[in-house]
Structures are given as C-alpha cells and as structure tokens.
Amino acid sequence: MPGFSYVAIPPGSEDMRQVYFPFPVSQLNDLDFIRALRGELGKEAFAIEGLRSKLLEELATSSTTRSCGVAKANGEKEKVRENLQKIDDEHLELLMSMEAFQVEMLRDPSKDVGRKGVFLYHEGRADGPVNDRAMNLCLAAGFPPKELRGTCFLSRTEEFVERDSVDPIWRRCDFTLKDCSNDAEWLKDARRDREESGLKQKEDAEWFSSLEDCQAPMAEGKSDLYAWKQTEEEVDIVFDPGPFAGIRATKKDIAVKFSRRSLFVRLRGRILCPDVELAAEVDPENSFWTFDRDRMELQVTLSKTPAGTMWRSLLKVS
Incomplete structure (x- = not known):
C-alpha cells in the first residue's frame, strides 16, 4: 500500500515543501508520522x-x-x-510526542459524507518568527485570527472501515502544495460549512469580544532581506542594510515602484522585491520610501486602504 504526502510550511520566505512519507499510516500506527514531524523539527527521540x-x-x-x-x-x-x-x-x-505539538482541525473527516479531514500541526511557540502563510490558510478556512509561529505541517486524513469491523477509523492520505493555494476547493468547502453552521460567526464574535479586554498585537514578520510591521494606517518595510552598504549605495541606485496590490524594489542590478503581490490593497499616491545613507537603511511605507485593515501577512499566499 503506498505512502502519502504532507506539506511543511516554514515561516518567512523559505519555500513550502511537499514531503513524501513512504509508508501507510492510520490511527493504529500514527506514531510513525509523529516521529517524522519531530525529526523535521530536530527533536531528539524519547528514552x-x-x-x-x-x-x-x-x-x-x-x-x-x-x-x-x-x-x-x-x-x-x-x-x-x-x-x-x-x-x-x-x-x-x-x-x-503530542505534548510537543498543538493540533488544529481545519476540517473533520467523515466517511458518511465522503469528506476528508485536514489537520495543522505546530509547536505552539510564544517566540520565533510568525508563520504568515499558515495563518492565512486558517483564515481562508473560516477560522478567526490565531498567531502561529515556527514551522507548521498540514496533513489530510480519510475515514475507512476495516474488514470484519463496523466502526470507521482514519488513515493519512495525500495533502500537496496545490492544496495550499488560497483557492483550493477544501478551503472553500471548509469556510462554507463553518458559515452555514453558524460556527464562523460565533467564533469571530468570541474573538472580537476578547479584543475588548486585551489589544491583540498586530502581525509583523521578518525575512532574510527585510522586516515589516504595521499600524492601523501604514505598513513599514525596513530592508537589511547589508546589500546597500556593500556597494555604498545612494538614492540613485534604488528603484521602488508601487501599485495597489504589488511592490517592486531594485538595488542596481539586484532585485530585492520581484513585483511581489501584497496581502491587501494600498494607496500608491500616499505610499513612499526613504533611504538613510548614514545607516544604509531603506524604508518603504505603504499606506493602507482602507485604513484600519489588519494585515495577517505582508504577501498574498499563493
């Protein structure tokens, strides 16, 4: 019987990875899969x-x-x-092992209606880089905002009935990079089911209510080339000074172009932002950039439209 694929989503700009697990796994031998996730995170085996x-x-x-x-x-x-x-x-x-992970059930499996389940595994860390892409997938599935940090893993399950048995059990099946697209069918179905059941409205209301007593921190992030943060009106992107200091850059060496949904940044012949698609719209007329030559620091300021929109990530998840 063949194995299955699952997806690892690192924080930052590192590519998402589709990983093939070469052996079949069901709830009867799921420890084999959990060991693989521990190995991905560099966790030592238990004595x-x-x-x-x-x-x-x-x-x-x-x-x-x-x-x-x-x-x-x-x-x-x-x-x-x-x-x-x-x-x-x-x-x-x-x-x-499961104490080292938190599990989010994005969709529950059901043999009766032919529905496959989707589960997200993460470490539940309070530190480390924010995982914007994993957070955006949860939002697209109709869940309220939840901060996820570090590498996250996505796996799919399906229910089946073994021979001479009555009750179904689950086994792991393929979850691929294509399934991580924001227009994936399972995401649309999960969101629709949560909306039709009223669960989305209920959990959204609970999340907004929790903000009354505790101001939720706005998302921010960091990659190898830049760090970003936001206010209610703007998104600020500060680029690493290394490339600029290396050529003793001036403003003439820098090209920055804005559109409503994209940003392009070039330093002489080096592309720092290759016309990337932003997570939400900005006002190009009120967006600007500055370059501090003493600190070799390029800062790009994007004006949100409308103001008050909370970005869960800088870039749109593809």
Missing part, C-alpha cells in the same frame, strides 16, 4: 524507560492540596501510577 521513571518520580514527589483529604489524594495517585505502568512504550511515546 522511554527513562521517561517513565521520571514521570513516576515526579508523581511520587508531587504535593497535593485537595479538600477531599490526604487519603483520597494518595489513592488517586496510586491509580495514576498503576495506569502509567500499564501504558505500553509506543502509546507513552505518542502521548509525550
């Missing part, structure tokens, strides 16, 4: 017996302050200890 001993030691030394009393608390600890001893090595490794 299971050492991990089990550590968990038992932590359980033995942990303090419990329950109103139900010491005897009952100790009894609960003993049940946990017994269950921990019963878990086999693979299930324990899968449990601990």
Whole structure:
C-alpha cells in the first residue's frame, strides 16, 4: 500500500515543501508520522524507560492540596501510577510526542459524507518568527485570527472501515502544495460549512469580544532581506542594510515602484522585491520610501486602504 504526502510550511520566505512519507499510516500506527514531524523539527527521540521513571518520580514527589483529604489524594495517585505502568512504550511515546505539538482541525473527516479531514500541526511557540502563510490558510478556512509561529505541517486524513469491523477509523492520505493555494476547493468547502453552521460567526464574535479586554498585537514578520510591521494606517518595510552598504549605495541606485496590490524594489542590478503581490490593497499616491545613507537603511511605507485593515501577512499566499 503506498505512502502519502504532507506539506511543511516554514515561516518567512523559505519555500513550502511537499514531503513524501513512504509508508501507510492510520490511527493504529500514527506514531510513525509523529516521529517524522519531530525529526523535521530536530527533536531528539524519547528514552522511554527513562521517561517513565521520571514521570513516576515526579508523581511520587508531587504535593497535593485537595479538600477531599490526604487519603483520597494518595489513592488517586496510586491509580495514576498503576495506569502509567500499564501504558505500553509506543502509546507513552505518542502521548509525550503530542505534548510537543498543538493540533488544529481545519476540517473533520467523515466517511458518511465522503469528506476528508485536514489537520495543522505546530509547536505552539510564544517566540520565533510568525508563520504568515499558515495563518492565512486558517483564515481562508473560516477560522478567526490565531498567531502561529515556527514551522507548521498540514496533513489530510480519510475515514475507512476495516474488514470484519463496523466502526470507521482514519488513515493519512495525500495533502500537496496545490492544496495550499488560497483557492483550493477544501478551503472553500471548509469556510462554507463553518458559515452555514453558524460556527464562523460565533467564533469571530468570541474573538472580537476578547479584543475588548486585551489589544491583540498586530502581525509583523521578518525575512532574510527585510522586516515589516504595521499600524492601523501604514505598513513599514525596513530592508537589511547589508546589500546597500556593500556597494555604498545612494538614492540613485534604488528603484521602488508601487501599485495597489504589488511592490517592486531594485538595488542596481539586484532585485530585492520581484513585483511581489501584497496581502491587501494600498494607496500608491500616499505610499513612499526613504533611504538613510548614514545607516544604509531603506524604508518603504505603504499606506493602507482602507485604513484600519489588519494585515495577517505582508504577501498574498499563493
């Protein structure tokens, strides 16, 4: 039986990668796939017996302050200890591996209606570069804004019924780079389903309500060539000074062109922005650029239209 493809989406401008996993995977052996994701992130393999001993030691030394009393608390600890001893090595490794990931179900699988599921895996990091492309895919699927950082992975599943069985189980199937396009059919279907069920409106309202008590930070990002941030009115892009300092650049060496949905930047014969498509519209008449020769710093300021639009990324996800 053949394997399947999944997609790795790095933060920044590094190319998205379609990865082929050469073996079939279902919910019965999903640890094989999770190990592959750990390997992609450079995570070391677990030493299971050492991990089990550590968990038992932590359980033995942990303090419990329950109103139900010491005897009952100790009894609960003993049940946990017994269950921990019963878990086999693979299930324990899968449990601990999944603590390293957060999983977003962008679409749930259903054999009854022939619907395949789509799942996004990320580390749930509070630091590291923002993953604009993964965030935009979630938005296109009808989810409220959520900050994602670091490399994200997308995988698809489908339900099937094994021979001599009644209840369906799932297996992983192909998810490709083509499926990462903002006009992919599964994205349109996921958004429509969430809108028709009322779930999108409900979660959007909850997200906007959460902003009343806590101002959500506006998205920003960084690549090898530039960093960008935004206000309610503008998007500022500051280019790395290295290329400019290397040729002792002046304003005459720089060409910047704006349109409503694109930006082009050239430094002599080097293209820094190859007519890239922006995530939203800007006002070219009120956009401008400056070059500080002392610091060799080129700053491009894009005027948002309309003002107040929150960009989730600088560039449109293709």
